[in-house]
Amino acid sequence: MSSNRDIETLIDMMAKLPGLGPRSARRAVLHLIRKRALLLAPLSEMMQTVAATARECLNCGNIGTGDICDICSSEVRANGILCVVEDVADLWAMERSGVFKGRYHVLGGTLSALDSVGPDQLRIPRLVDRVKSEGITEVILALNATVDGQTTAHYIADELEGLATLSSLAQGVPIGGELDYLDDGTITAALNARKRL
């Protein structure tokens, strides 16, 4: 491209974002430049604001703008019940469903022997502290249904044994799911956890 070096750099930066590639980055940047007063300048300013203020909550690991996030500092959410998730994206997904009204704990990943991620690289010691000190009576392990997620869930279940009631998300057929398109593992899990009508 013979266009300006800054524009090329911007495209390269955008192309490295997850879900974007060179082609979509070019389209996005061109769109931004065409509407630069309306889009590019405000987007840049908002990024600057977020870059300056966003940080991890010292208590739960969620992303917010203070030392303690909105959920931890909320006065209307239930105390005593904690939902453990791998990642902030998982927390956001739980929040979108709007059904959980307790507090969260974000591990920041899963245990992984291959990537040599141990309990101390995650927020597991902090989780045990919180369960003891915040009077948590129920812990929901909302970890992903992957091998690493389930390994981590088992490890946490061992650590928290006797401290709180533990549960995990139900596994089965997703709402709107068609059996024909489901993998064998999901069908097996749904069959094993069948409910009497």
Add this chain to the structure above:
Amino acid sequence: MSSNRDIETLIDMMAKLPGLGPRSARRAVLHLIRKRALLLAPLSEMMQTVAATARECLNCGNIGTGDICDICSSEVRANGILCVVEDVADLWAMERSGVFKGRYHVLGGTLSALDSVGPDQLRIPRLVDRVKSEGITEVILALNATVDGQTTAHYIADELEGLATLSSLAQGVPIGGELDYLDDGTITAALNARKRL
């Protein structure tokens, strides 16, 4: 989402970019926040720079950082041959192929009766001026092979008749294309323009 309002605003802004939706915007923003020192701040600064400097070339309509773009002001590119494209994205695509060494003219769209886009909303009068004043001897009409693109090509061909040699991009089977996957129109065009070996 109960996370911070600024972060939500940033996600909403990113989600409006072409090629991104709410889900990929969330992933991108989370990725940016995790690496905010390394990615978010530099990206924001580069956007600010581009927002402040990017503008349309007064001569050809390409996007650059001065009143006259790099291609128009280049001293090594051939004079006298002009490639007419609809859009800056098309100019970039031509430049990636690296095979054209002349100058460009970006129309900024196509004639469209439905959207009431006439010749004066595009850079067509400017194109006629350039052909007359810059001593252009060949004009390549590299417009998209759509109805509006071809209508525009015909209109320009009429306007420029007698002023310069006109040509358009060849139509046919794309390199690596399999006949089985091509539409009927492309096969018809390729057959009509068949070349004697």
